[in-house]
Amino acid sequence: MGDLRTKANMTAETVAEAAKMDVSDYVRSEAGERRFRTSELYLIAKTLGVELKDIVSTL
DSSP states (O other), X not given: OHHHHHHTTOOHHHHHHXXXXXXXXXXXXXXXXXXXXXXXXXXXXXXXXXXXXXXXTTO
């Protein structure tokens, strides 16, 4: 997912805030150390301007 975030020119902090997540939880999730919740994935997709399937395919 980090590639999608980078292509959107957004920081982890920006995406975490939009997804109503703690930044450390977002970073851990992006690194595969924690699973994203479905509700978080929807908000992240909306923030990045991509479809949910695009995010799920990166996990």
